[in-house]
Amino acid sequence: MRKKDMIGMLLAGGQGSRLGVLTTNKAKPAVFFGGQYRIIDFPMSNCINSGVDTIGVLTQYQPLSLNKHIGIGIPWDMDRKNGGVTILSPHVKGESGDWYSGTANAIFQNIQFIDEFSPDYVLILGTDHIYKMDYSEMLRFHQENNCDATIAVLEVPLEEASRMGIMNTYENGKVYEFEEKPKNPKSNLASMGIYIFTWSKLKEALIKDNKIHPDSDFGKHIIPMMLGNNDTMFAFRFKDYWRDVGTIEAYWETNMELIKTLPAFNLYEDFWKIYTDAAHQPPSYTGPESDVKLSITSCGCEIYGKVYNSVLGPEVTIEDGAVVTDSIIMEKCSIGRGSRLNRVIVDSNTKIGENVIIGEGENIPNELKPDVYFTGITVIAENSVVPDNVRIGLNCVISGITDNSMYENGELKSGGSVCQEEVVL
Amino acid sequence: MRAVGIILAGGNNDRLGNLTMFRATSAMPVGSCYRAIDFPLSNMSNSGINKVAVITQYNSRSLHDHLSSAKWWDLGRKQGGLFIFTPYLTSDNSFWFRGTADSMYQNISFLKRSNEQYVVITSGHTVYKMDYDDVIDAHIKKGADITIVSRKRMEDEDLKSYGVMSDDEDGRITDFEEKPLEPQYDTLSLGIYVIARSLLIHLLESVVPEGRYDFVRDVLQRYRKKLKMYSYNFDGYCKAVNSIQSYFELNMDFLNREIRENLTKKEPYIETKPKDEPPVKFNYGSVFKDSLVGNGSILNGVVEHSVLFRKVVTGENSVILNSIIMEGCYIGDNCRVENAILDKEVILSDGKQLIGERFNPVIVGKREVV
Numbered sequence: 001m002r003k004k005d006m007i008g009m010l011l012a013g014g015q016g017s018r019l020g021v022l023t024t025n026k027a028k029p030a031v032f033f034g035g036q037y038r039i040i041d042f043p044m045s046n047c048i049n050s051g052v053d054t055i056g057v058l059t060q061y062q063p064l065s066l067n068k069h070i071g072i073g074i075p076w077d078m079d080r081k082n083g084g085v086t087i088l089s090p091h092v093k094g095e096s097g098d099w100y101s102g103t104a105n106a107i108f109q110n111i112q113f114i115d116e117f118s119p120d121y122v123l124i125l126g127t128d129h130i131y132k133m134d135y136s137e138m139l140r141f142h143q144e145n146n147c148d149a150t151i152a153v154l155e156v157p158l159e160e161a162s163r164m165g166i167m168n169t170y171e172n173g174k175v176y177e178f179e180e181k182p183k184n185p186k187s188n189l190a191s192m193g194i195y196i197f198t199w200s201k202l203k204e205a206l207i208k209d210n211k212i213h214p215d216s217d218f219g220k221h222i223i224p225m226m227l228g229n230n231d232t233m234f235a236f237r238f239k240d241y242w243r244d245v246g247t248i249e250a251y252w253e254t255n256m257e258l259i260k261t262l263p264a265f266n267l268y269e270d271f272w273k274i275y276t277d278a279a280h281q282p283p284s285y286t287g288p289e290s291d292v293k294l295s296i297t298s299c300g301c302e303i304y305g306k307v308y309n310s311v312l313g314p315e316v317t318i319e320d321g322a323v324v325t326d327s328i329i330m331e332k333c334s335i336g337r338g339s340r341l342n343r344v345i346v347d348s349n350t351k352i353g354e355n356v357i358i359g360e361g362e363n364i365p366n367e368l369k370p371d372v373y374f375t376g377i378t379v380i381a382e383n384s385v386v387p388d389n390v391r392i393g394l395n396c397v398i399s400g401i402t403d404n405s406m407y408e409n410g411e412l413k414s415g416g417s418v419c420q421e422e423v424v425l
Numbered sequence: 426m427r428a429v430g431i432i433l434a435g436g437n438n439d440r441l442g443n444l445t446m447f448r449a450t451s452a453m454p455v456g457s458c459y460r461a462i463d464f465p466l467s468n469m470s471n472s473g474i475n476k477v478a479v480i481t482q483y484n485s486r487s488l489h490d491h492l493s494s495a496k497w498w499d500l501g502r503k504q505g506g507l508f509i510f511t512p513y514l515t516s517d518n519s520f521w522f523r524g525t526a527d528s529m530y531q532n533i534s535f536l537k538r539s540n541e542q543y544v545v546i547t548s549g550h551t552v553y554k555m556d557y558d559d560v561i562d563a564h565i566k567k568g569a570d571i572t573i574v575s576r577k578r579m580e581d582e583d584l585k586s587y588g589v590m591s592d593d594e595d596g597r598i599t600d601f602e603e604k605p606l607e608p609q610y611d612t613l614s615l616g617i618y619v620i621a622r623s624l625l626i627h628l629l630e631s632v633v634p635e636g637r638y639d640f641v642r643d644v645l646q647r648y649r650k651k652l653k654m655y656s657y658n659f660d661g662y663c664k665a666v667n668s669i670q671s672y673f674e675l676n677m678d679f680l681n682r683e684i685r686e687n688l689t690k691k692e693p694y695i696e697t698k699p700k701d702e703p704p705v706k707f708n709y710g711s712v713f714k715d716s717l718v719g720n721g722s723i724l725n726g727v728v729e730h731s732v733l734f735r736k737v738v739t740g741e742n743s744v745i746l747n748s749i750i751m752e753g754c755y756i757g758d759n760c761r762v763e764n765a766i767l768d769k770e771v772i773l774s775d776g777k778q779l780i781g782e783r784f785n786p787v788i789v790g791k792r793e794v795v
Contacts, residue, residue, distance in 0.1 A: 035704040036720075074496065075699070259706070267703035268723065275701050281720065282689035283457030284705055285680070288715040296704040299458070299720050300690065302682075312704075315690070 006121040008052045013060030018247045020372045021381035026065040029127035032330045036298035045274045050135040054083030075275045104216035108206040126193035131242040148201040148231035152194035161185035167235045175233040241265045249375040353388035361393030364415035430469040434549030435482035440668040443790045448487035451549030456679045457717040462549045463697045470498045471693035472557040476505030524638030530629040548616040553663035564619040570652040574617035588614035598654040676732045
């Protein structure tokens with residue numbers, strides 16, 4: 001293999017259990033965002049836009065949609081003879097197999113893959129955040145400071161700092177201490193889960209730590225260990241837009257930020273595009289009686305009804321007389337005539353019947369998962385069907401093909417769930 | 426894999442005026458995010474033809490740009506794939522393509538080096554969705570030498586820009602006229618042909634050295650009695666970009682739900698080169714009715730019965746009616762555009778008015794600033 005300066009390793013194995021049914025059948029990085037994108041498109045596009053053309057994507061939880069989405073990397077121009085994208089799934093070694101038991105363990109298990117490119121540096125990324133970042137600037141910072149490790153950090157309000165991994169630094173940015181969720185934070189520089197390591201140093205640390213911790217983790221083990229060894233570690237301050245979309249509420253909020261007249265996160269600039277797999281891109285149509293305001297729609301939408309403050313994925317159909325407000329409707333869903341949706345997340349390939357009312361009633365947390373669904377947003381899983389003429393309240397969850405018999409008096413009260421068996425909410 | 430494909434994309438059409446000043450007719454943008462050639466090219470790929478030659482000459486840059494990678498049509502292959510032929514110099518030939526037959530003759534090695542039995546020939550500027558496999562089946566069943574895909578004349582159609590023919594009950598063609606002044610028949614040729622590869626090589630080698638360069642005039646018309654030519658009736662949507670009027674109409678046809686669903690939504694899909702634009706953004710003041718829009722557009726004003734391409738920005742209180750607005754146009758605040766065709770990247774400054782007549786749209790050329 002031709003040598004690469006820096007290769008990227010994307011940790012894409014997480015489930016994201018706080019996203020509820022959105023991650024039942026797919027890993028969190030494969031969840032749709034902003035209509036046509038999936039969450040992993042952001043770090044992947046950042047990589048190629050930063051000149052990192054060789055990446056490994058480490059998958060573990062429900063990788064099917066992710067594997068299909070990434071394919072051989074065509075949308076990101078990563079279909080290369082030298083490098084490109086490689087999907088790295090856990091595999092059997094010798095007589096036994098190992099799952100990825102921790103973030104650093106996952107990298108440890110792929111040392112061979114990294115060594116093939118003999119890189120000087122390795123970029124480690126999480127894949128559950130929405131942001132644009134030039135990793136080449138971070139690399140330059142790493143080189144200028146002769147670092148062994150550089151950690152991207154974001155200034156957060158001090159009250160939030162106790163929920164995050166905090167870097168305590170000297171004035172010049174050199175890290176002297178890392179604290180995971182400190183009770184009394186000494187600084188407000190939170191780790192973004194984006195690291196650049198000098199590969200020789202990291203490799204050494206991974207091998208050493210793997211003997212001590214079978215669930216080797218960057219935050220818990222590798223970084224404290226490197227600090228203990230007096231390795232040079234700097235915090236790289238990032239000051240731009242960065243959002244964690246790990247909860248239903250944060251996911252909804254971050255989507256809604258895109259529809260503002262002047263959004264904080266700009267998808268419309270030509271020189272830092274976000275790429276996604278959209279080989280088939282028909283135009284969008286809106287009918288004579290339609291009304292669409294403060295919304296974004298992806299290619300191939302057919303809108304005959306009314307859409308306000310919403311985000312629509314590709315090939316969504318909104319029939320005559322339907323009114324969709326404050327909602328996220330993902331790929332290939334259809335909303336029947338006269339239906340009314342308010343603060344609903346509808347995952348892909350779902351069919352909502354006619355005259356269905358969703359999202360009206362009292363704000364009662366979900367009975368089965370009150371810690372996931374409590375902010376008034378009702379979530380409908382992918383490939384579901386909601387029959388005609390039913391009323392569904394707030395914080396409800398629907399999954400699978402449902403018919404009228406599953407709704408008592410044609411109603412699902414706030415906080416209720418209608419699910420096929422064995423579905424993990 | 427019984428056929429190879431040839432797309433004749435060399436032509437230019439004076440009747441499109443300014444719009445083809447910088448591009449081949451086959452590269453004309455249609456239906457909000459396609460170019461005309463996407464249709465025949467996707468048809469080829471969807472019909473299982475994976476060796477396709479695009480023959481181009483006039484303003485070929487626009488086509489080269491669009492076809493720079495063949496993978497979007499699944500034609501980026503080691504075996505077969507997409508071939509693009511433009512005129513080139515050799516020691517004994519310094520001519521441009523002097524006609525459609527000549528353009529195939531100059532690239533006859535493409536035909537000779539293939540081993541597929543049939544050739545499907547189509548024009549590059551016709552918008553339609555067709556399975557060529559069905560045409561080849563009919564061709565074999567009839568024992569035809571040449572099969573010409575045809576359609577009965579529609580109302581108000583100007584036959585003067587088509588080849589027209591008469592056929593008997595069995596579909597055998599008895600006469601063929603090209604762009605007649607006074608058409609005698611009402612079956613029109615759609616410019617899509619199936620012919621055996623060996624016969625095509627033979628015909629080209631017979632006519633071109635005699636100085637006959639046009640496939641329709643010098644092959645189809647001249648051999649209409651000698652060869653067994655059959656028509657294959659096609660009922661589906663099919664419109665060629667051959668005048669401002671037909672260009673305008675075929676774009677507006679995409680506003681018809683049935684036509685749009687057939688051309689853009691039903692499998693097999695018509696593919697195009699992706700541009701990675703973000704979603705369409707409808708802002709507070711947008712009123713967008715009975716119109717198409719391509720990704721990356723930002724809408725603030727009123728749009729009715731129009732086709733907007735990708736990356737169009739409309740300003741506040743602007744009104745666009747019955748118009749075609751191509752990729753990258755910027756319409757300022759308080760503008761009014763009616764019955765107009767705006768080529769790519771036109772900028773309309775605030776308050777400008779562009780009003781054309783219903784059957785005679787105003788045309789603004791590429792990158793003009795009004």
